[in-house]
Amino acid sequence: MKFIHTSDIRIGASPDAKYEWGVKRKAEIEEAFDRIIDDCNEKDIDLLLIAGNLFNEPPTEKDLEMVDEKLGRLAKTRTVILPGNLDYCTASSPAADYRFSSRTVLLPGGRTTNAYLKGINTCVTGYGYNMPEIRDNMLGRIDPGRKGAVNILIGSGGTRGHMPFRTAEIAKKGFDYVALGGQSKSVHILKNRLAYSGCPEPLGPDESGRRGYIIGEITDEGTVISWVPCNKRSYIDVNITLSPELTAENVVAKLDETLMKLGNENIYSIIFRGFATVGFYPNMKRIRERYLIRNVENLTINSQDEETLCEENGANLIGSFVKEINDCYNVDENIRSKAMRYGLEALIMSGEE
DSSP states (O other): OEEEEEOOOOBTOOTTTTSTTHHHHHHHHHHHHHHHHHHHHHTTOSEEEEESOSBSSSOOHHHHHHHHHHHTTOSSOEEEEEOOSSSOOOTTSHHHHOOOSSSEEEOOBSSEEEEEEGGGTEEEEEEBOSSSOBOSOOGGGOOOSOTTSEEEEEEEOOBTTBOOOOHHHHHTTOOSEEEEESOSSOEEEETTTEEEOOOSSOOSTTSOSOOEEEEEEEETTEEEEEEEEOOSOOEEEEEEEEOTTOOHHHHHHHHHHHHHHHOTTSEEEEEEEEBOOTTOOOOOHHHHHHSEEEEEEEOOBOHHHHHHHHHHTTTSHHHHHHHHHHTOTTSOHHHHHHHHHHHHHHHHHHTOO
16 A cells, blocks of 8 residues: 655745745645645555644635535545644534535544545544644554554644653554654654654755655555655755955855755855955845845854854853954964954854853
């Protein structure tokens, strides 16, 4: 039985709404779901597992109809959806009464439920959210639902306010696979047995790096899973280290070269570090026209900053460092100046005083 495990797609979310590319980002979240459906067809997948937060909030009937239509494109894949802490399902929610036209099971919120899929002899068991927070260890109370079948546990959370669990406890249950959601990053906890899929498309700069889903196969020999990157864009921090001899034009050229290698589809936060001349700030117009720049931070230090730091930190670690460097009379002045600047930068960036 071949499966794809995803979670935290969050259809309806509007990351970077205040930026000019924000409208695109909202559409790209939905497109990530479309890519997963296409992959299910192309890779002959039997089961699609969505471990919570398919939507960014409890879905309306219109939201459910839209997703139902998309899932109707699946040629053979069955789908099981778990309500998460964001798209939780109460007894009065539209999701509680919705009847899918596609071969989809939406587990209810507030209780443990089994979904047995006869055609692939697979039983998916989970506990869906019926409120934004569930602080009890619900997953630890769930056992495999059907003897003689492939048994999968589906859950979302793992933190104090969202179904905390003990890995060792779940590992003893005997599930063929445990599909988890509730984290943006993919985490493989127990080899081929228990994993967070992570989100397929990042929603902010705190979700840096690649994102994707898990694909796996369960046979008589056991379970094997692997991670598949699929995000359209990544949030990337780019650090540019300056020195006083670099002009603003040099810095822009260096930044342009760096971003060209990374690609113009990503969303960047630029951080200038190191030492610059007084009043330094490069003209970013050309860079902003070519790339998606979320923000720019100028953390450089100039000669005036250096003097001020020395005056204001005489009694702490920074002051002690300055005194030691200034006492190195036998060291070349150029080397001593660089040591002073690099040392001050390291101390400032680490927050040491």
